[in-house]
Amino acid sequence: MADDSNPIPVQQECPGGCCKKDVSESRRTLMRRLGWGAFFTTLAVSAAGTLRFFFPRVLFEPPTTFKIGTLENYPQGTADKYGVVSVSEQFMEAQRVWIVRESDKIYAIFGKCTHLGCTPKWFPDDRQYKCPCHGSQYYSNGENFAGPAPRPMDRYAITKLEDGRIMVDKSVLFTVTQFDDPRCFLEA
Amino acid sequence: MATQIWKSIFRHDFEDTPANRGKVIRSNVFLHLHPLRIPKHAMKIRFTWCMGGITFFAFLVECITGILLMFYYHPVIEYAYMDMKYLQFDVPFGQILRNIHRWGAHLMVMTVMLHMLRVFLTSSYKPPREFNWVIGVLLLTLTLLMSFTGYLLPWDQLAYWAITVGTNMGAATPFIGVEGPFSLVDKFTDVRFVLLGGTTVGANALLRFYVAHVIAIPAVVFVGCAIHFWRIRKDGGISRPL
Ligand code: HEM
Ligand code: FES
Numbered sequence: 001m002a003d004d005s006n007p008i009p010v011q012q013e014c015p016g017g018c019c020k021k022d023v024s025e026s027r028r029t030l031m032r033r034l035g036w037g038a039f040f041t042t043l044a045v046s047a048a049g050t051l052r053f054f055f056p057r058v059l060f061e062p063p064t065t066f067k068i069g070t071l072e073n074y075p076q077g078t079a080d081k082y083g084v085v086s087v088s089e090q091f092m093e094a095q096r097v098w099i100v101r102e103s104d105k106i107y108a109i110f111g112k113c114t115h116l117g118c119t120p121k122w123f124p125d126d127r128q129y130k131c132p133c134h135g136s137q138y139y140s141n142g143e144n145f146a147g148p149a150p151r152p153m154d155r156y157a158i159t160k161l162e163d164g165r166i167m168v169d170k171s172v173l174f175t176v177t178q179f180d181d182p183r184c185f186l187e188a
Numbered sequence: 189m190a191t192q193i194w195k196s197i198f199r200h201d202f203e204d205t206p207a208n209r210g211k212v213i214r215s216n217v218f219l220h221l222h223p224l225r226i227p228k229h230a231m232k233i234r235f236t237w238c239m240g241g242i243t244f245f246a247f248l249v250e251c252i253t254g255i256l257l258m259f260y261y262h263p264v265i266e267y268a269y270m271d272m273k274y275l276q277f278d279v280p281f282g283q284i285l286r287n288i289h290r291w292g293a294h295l296m297v298m299t300v301m302l303h304m305l306r307v308f309l310t311s312s313y314k315p316p317r318e319f320n321w322v323i324g325v326l327l328l329t330l331t332l333l334m335s336f337t338g339y340l341l342p343w344d345q346l347a348y349w350a351i352t353v354g355t356n357m358g359a360a361t362p363f364i365g366v367e368g369p370f371s372l373v374d375k376f377t378d379v380r381f382v383l384l385g386g387t388t389v390g391a392n393a394l395l396r397f398y399v400a401h402v403i404a405i406p407a408v409v410f411v412g413c414a415i416h417f418w419r420i421r422k423d424g425g426i427s428r429p430l
Contacts, residue, residue, distance in 0.1 A: 116353040
């Protein structure tokens with residue numbers, strides 16, 4: 001006796017045109033898309049996270065401001081032919097900054113060659129700064145006149161605090177076109 | 189010796205037959221990068237100058253001496269320069285070790301360029317070998333990068349200023365350098381900042397250059413060399429003299 005009573009036929013034509021195969025097919029497509037979608041999303045997020053990883057949030061670099069004393073520390077005097085009364089090297093070693101006094105103002109030159117960033121050296125007798133790397137030369141006011149340097153040395157923001165002391169802020173830098181900015185020098 | 193142990197490792201006999209010679213190459217994971225047979229013209233020193241081979245040899249020398257240097261060198265600003273002096277003056281054979289590593293680096297840069305020159309002069313870059321030329325350009329760049337990153341590690345004045353100048357050039361990159369044309373970034377997000385791990389050549393920069401120098405770049409060079417050598421075989425062996 002043949003067994004015709006199997007309740008679950010393996011293959012069955014779908015009467016209403018709705019085919020079982022199609023249903024599972026589209027479910028599989030959806031699952032496949034979700035799967036790959038999750039995979040590539042994870043990959044993209046990890047890649048973005050890894051890129052972000054290379055930009056540290058905290059820098060263990062020295063503070064950007066320092067105080068250079070009061071106006072009395074930078075007395076008036078006779079100016080050289082570039083209008084500079086004095087160039088102070090007091091903060092050069094620790095801060096890489098020259099404090100320059102002209103007859104009507106004080107400003108802070110960042111001791112970084114505008115060619116490729118070496119530290120020029122101050123020659124008081126010549127009233128010049130000279131860069132050891134590729135021979136750029138600057139007048140005492142930081143203006144370039146020889147070598148590959150494209151522009152005068154940059155200057156840092158300088159302000160007078162309420163107690164009379166003068167503060168230099170190394171996080172604010174001015175290039176030659178901005179030297180008229182009131183934060184770039186101290187009238188004195 | 190042709191025991192089961194031998195046979196389990198090497199799938200060939202000792203006997204000097206053409207079949208066994210082939211098997212020696214084919215059944216070895218390193219040698220199989222190499223062509224099964226080398227035609228006579230490829231052995232001519234006048235044709236290849238063995239410049240690629242010498243470059244690879246210099247690279248292996250750098251790997252071995254470099255690993256030895258790592259036993260004494262700390263990539264920390266308090267120690268880096270002292271460790272170089274210690275290596276030179278007190279570590280047994282430290283001076284010659286350091287010098288070999290430095291000479292090897294110079295040699296590698298010179299020979300990789302001469303190798304490129306000979307590939308150019310012998311027209312060996314032409315189809316089907318165009319892709320190996322591309323891999324070669326990658327290897328040349330990586331060779332220069334290994335020299336650049338290694339240059340910072342002694343942490344002396346030469347090192348410090350060379351990397352200052354080099355990374356400031358990076359700051360002039362279009363779009364991703366803070367001082368470059370069309371700059372889209374500030375000094376805390378530009379390419380120089382990533383290279384240095386900060387805004388100055390400091391502790392982070394030393395560590396980053398160290399990691400790049402001893403692991404990241406050599407790892408890519410190893411993979412690049414494997415592809416380079418395997419491609420020679422796939423492209424029909426060393427090109428023929430014209
Ligand atoms: C890490 C650097 C490199 C290593 C270790 C290396 C190694 C080799 C070696 C061992 C060979 C076999 C022939 C020979 O010794 O001359 C070879 C062939 C070749 N190399 Fe390089 N190479 C390097 C860089 C380059 C560069 C910079 C180029 C060109 C841009 C280049 C392009 C080629 C080409 C096209 C061949 C096939 C030459 C032929 O079939 O005659 N490789 N390389
Ligand atoms: S960095 Fe000063 S001249 Fe080049």
